[in-house]
Amino acid sequence: MSGNTKHIEADLSQVSFEALVREMIGRLDPDPNREGMDRTPARVAEAMKFLTRGYHMTPADAVGDGIFEEKHHNMVMVKDIELYSMCEHHLLPFFGKAHVAYIPDGKIMGLSKAARLVEVFSRRFQVQERLTEEVAQAVWDTIQPMGVGVVVEAYHLCMMMRGVEKQNSKTITSAMRGVFLSDEKTRGEFLRLSMAGHVLIS
Numbered sequence: 001m002s003g004n005t006k007h008i009e010a011d012l013s014q015v016s017f018e019a020l021v022r023e024m025i026g027r028l029d030p031d032p033n034r035e036g037m038d039r040t041p042a043r044v045a046e047a048m049k050f051l052t053r054g055y056h057m058t059p060a061d062a063v064g065d066g067i068f069e070e071k072h073h074n075m076v077m078v079k080d081i082e083l084y085s086m087c088e089h090h091l092l093p094f095f096g097k098a099h100v101a102y103i104p105d106g107k108i109m110g111l112s113k114a115a116r117l118v119e120v121f122s123r124r125f126q127v128q129e130r131l132t133e134e135v136a137q138a139v140w141d142t143i144q145p146m147g148v149g150v151v152v153e154a155y156h157l158c159m160m161m162r163g164v165e166k167q168n169s170k171t172i173t174s175a176m177r178g179v180f181l182s183d184e185k186t187r188g189e190f191l192r193l194s195m196a197g198h199v200l201i202s
Contacts, residue, residue: 054123066110077101078114088125096154102145136175147178
């Protein structure tokens with residue numbers, strides 16, 4: 001048969017999430033009806049809603065009124081922001097920490113807002129590269145700073161539990177805007193502060 005064979009997709013839009021999960025379990029587990037699995041479909045449905053709640057959040061929601069006029073022109077950095085996300089390729093978690101920095105140009109945002117922006121984009125089906133870029137762009141758009149730098153360090157269960165099964169591999173991604181791109185000294189300071197004296201998992 002040709003490799004271009006079309007897949008016939010059934011319309012499952014009216015099937016409940018719980019029923020879909022129950023069907024998946026039945027295809028994988030030889031004993032899906034045991035007592036311990038009775039409420040699993042409902043639990044999975046609720047868990048997935050929580051883990052992907054970022055689809056119902058925006059950067060504006062996350063920052064709110066936490067933007068202030070301020071003549072500070074030195075780097076502001078929030079380091080070691082915990083993040084948990086879901087790999088869109090296998091729907092397995094990846095987790096780690098984000099470091100977010102910016103150089104203000106008349107505006108600063110509340111320190112907790114960097115963590116909230118990370119939450120907006122991490123609580124979606126993601127790839128780490130896009131997540132890093134989205135957080136950087138959100139800071140850039142929100143306060144129009146002179147520059148933005150974001151580094152994300154994460155462990156991926158799709159590598160640790162399956163595939164190559166490498167438990168100690170860590171993925172590091174970065175995204176830069178403004179002076180973090182154009183000024184080598186600023187970029188170097190940010191990267192040095194991001195990586196110095198830091199252990200991802202204790």
